[in-house]
Amino acid sequence: MKKGIKIIRMAMHSPGWYAYRANGIGGSEVGTVLGINKYDTWMRIYHEKVGTADLWMEDNTKMFWGREHENKIAEIWQYWDDTPDGYVKNRANNRVIRRCKNVNGYVVNPKYPWLFASVDRVINIEGGANFITSEPLTDEVPLECKTLSYWASQVWESGIPQYFLVQLQTYMIILEVDYAEIAILKDGNDFRVEYIQQDRAMAEKILEVTKSFWYDRIVPAKEAFLKRNEADIAGEIAIAEKYDAIIQRLEPPPDDTEAYKEYMSLKFLKERDRIQGSFALFAVCREDEMLKKIIQRLGFKRDYTKNQLIEYMVNNRSDFIDFGNDGGVRWVDKRNLTTKSLVINLKEKPSEDIVDREIGKLDLTY
Secondary structure, X not given: OOOOOEEEEOOOXXXXXXXXXXXXXXXXXXXXXXXXXXXXXXXXXXHHHHOOOOOOOOOOHHHHHHHHHHHHHHHHHOOOOOOOOHHHHHHHOOOOOOOEEOXXXXXXXXXXXXXXXXXXXXXXXXXXXXXXXXXXXXXXXXXXXXXXXXXXXXOOOOOOOHHHHHHHHHHHHHHOOOEEEEXXXXXXXXXXXXXXXXXXXXXXXXXXXXXXXXXXXXXXXXXXXXXXXXXXXXXOHHHHHHHHXXXXXXXXXXXXXXXXXXXXXXXXXXXXXXXXXXXXXXXXXXXXXXXXXXXXXXXXXXXXXXXXXXXXXXXXXXXXXXXXXXXXXXXXXXXXXXXXXXXXXXOOXXXXXXXXXXXXXXXXXX
């Protein structure tokens, strides 16, 4: 690794391993901080870093098997030669193409003290290559090992999820490299390797947002948390409440994830039977009622369009509509279910700008 980059050595999943995570934002947390990971909420990260919530330290069978599969994937990756089935023959002939190694700790870079990386492996320089440019490696680069179930893999069909790309981009920032790889085992028998080049614009966005989140929210909230505890010990209730208010004021705004609702329900402690509402909160309730109606109507409209496609396939006794190079529509059996599911896979999907424009046509007034 480059000069100045450090590895904080410690046993993985030990109490110290989890405790260290309060010192910065990990690569796997960056997608949440950027608001693009629907499976987590930045509210949880905020309170865990500040100290107002316990760091999650529980190990479980899912995590155990994830680590076991990680080791196997890293082993098989060494035989990958950039062909779909070449790794099978290479392993049979004990022909290692490249090698990788464990880091066994957190990687930190003094240039970005608010970030840290927990990489699965790094690719050795000796014998290593950038499969995008075909040039030999001059630095150790990150290798992530990912196991995907059948259902989870469907999310990856249209490309690597954005929150996972952001994680790899963060690792490249910390290691000061412009290349990374992901070794993926899909559904237990489909192995492939993806190559990632650093995206400069994305890297700048990651640094801008995470630095602001850390220094504008976490750092002052940590200071308020310490002072609140000191006031609690001294029995100064009014001062403790003042610092509690600072911690609440610095909280990130609500997001639209299920993880946010779940986290807040666990965090919630009822103290009063009812509280007085305000005109602003009443307006929020009215807006929610309107959005529920809009979603219901859009659901009816989408069901109608899908039923048109299904009717056409039934009348023509086929489960596939072929649009040639533009894609197609398939009516498939759901795994382990008796019902069928419509899968539309078009080459060109509406851009975010087009979606925003269509949403802008909706009258959202109440």
